[in-house]
Amino acid sequence: xxxxxxxxxxxxxxxxxxxxxxxxxxxxxxxxxxxxxxxxxxxxxxxxxxxxxxxxxxxxxxxxxxxxxxxxxxxxxxxxxxxxxxxxxxxxxxxxxxxxxxxxxxxxxxxxxxxxxxxxxxxxxxxxxxxxxxxxxxxxxxxxxxxxxxxxxxxxxxxxxxxxxxxxxxxxxxxxxxxxxxxxxxxxxxxxxxxxxxxxxxxxxxxxxxxxxxxxxxxxxxxxxxxxxxxxxxxxxxxxxxxxxxxxxxxxxxxxxxxxxxxxxxxxxxxxxxxxxxxxxxxxxxxxxxxxxxxxxxxxxxxxxxxxxxxxxxxxxxxxx
Numbered sequence: 001x002x003x004x005x006x007x008x009x010x011x012x013x014x015x016x017x018x019x020x021x022x023x024x025x026x027x028x029x030x031x032x033x034x035x036x037x038x039x040x041x042x043x044x045x046x047x048x049x050x051x052x053x054x055x056x057x058x059x060x061x062x063x064x065x066x067x068x069x070x071x072x073x074x075x076x077x078x079x080x081x082x083x084x085x086x087x088x089x090x091x092x093x094x095x096x097x098x099x100x101x102x103x104x105x106x107x108x109x110x111x112x113x114x115x116x117x118x119x120x121x122x123x124x125x126x127x128x129x130x131x132x133x134x135x136x137x138x139x140x141x142x143x144x145x146x147x148x149x150x151x152x153x154x155x156x157x158x159x160x161x162x163x164x165x166x167x168x169x170x171x172x173x174x175x176x177x178x179x180x181x182x183x184x185x186x187x188x189x190x191x192x193x194x195x196x197x198x199x200x201x202x203x204x205x206x207x208x209x210x211x212x213x214x215x216x217x218x219x220x221x222x223x224x225x226x227x228x229x230x231x232x233x234x235x236x237x238x239x240x241x242x243x244x245x246x247x248x249x250x251x252x253x254x255x256x257x258x259x260x261x262x263x264x265x266x267x268x269x270x271x272x273x274x275x276x277x278x279x280x281x282x283x284x285x286x287x288x289x290x291x292x293x294x295x296x297x298x299x300x301x302x303x304x305x306x307x308x309x310x311x312x313x314x315x316x317x318x319x320x321x
Contacts (some may be wrong), residue, residue, distance in 0.1 A: 173191045
């Protein structure tokens, strides 16, 4: 029987080349993705789906695909997939861990530096033709060196952030659901959540999105932060209460923020868009050509392995294998 594979939206060509050798390919080479009805029709005869974080893969989609064996997500996170429903139906879910770790940490630190030194505010000021003279306090921001970085979630990306911070002689503290047994080797100090928000000059969020972490950074946490502190989020938008953050920024209760992710992407709260003390990017933390290419290829490798009767490199629910 010919194996049938669905690729829901545009990916790098190296992934398509790999999949074309595995079976009959239905490739939607578009950034807009599939609407619900089209998705339900498209999966009907497929054994594999290569999807992205903007594709909701729930029980209804799975039930529309009785032959489906694998859902290969082109992302580390998989909150767009109902993993429990997939496991119940014997469908393998896979992701692309590790490959984007350094690239995302680079960008998180980019946001930190840009927010600390008010780079985007200053650029808009210059481009608008408002710069008339040098001034002693023009766009004075926050120092990074010798200040405290609080890492909320010490996974792969959080650890990379910690290593980058050492180059700026920063003190690094962290909070995670589980204390790392290697934290002292990295020069990190474990603290409770309240201490992290209270003592940090910069808080960088690196937790996955789940029921426990949704809005885990809201008004109570923001109220603990220093008025000079800066919040960075490159994890998932809904872990931060956007309206609470917008209010804290507007009232200058914290100095600034750098965001790459939002609660209702691609919609961004008007309250955030109105702020100057906020650096914003459109979910591009992992967007280097090398990293995004490898992510696509990894997803294709996961899909190909399952439909060929092999163990995929990156199963999220290995119990179904």
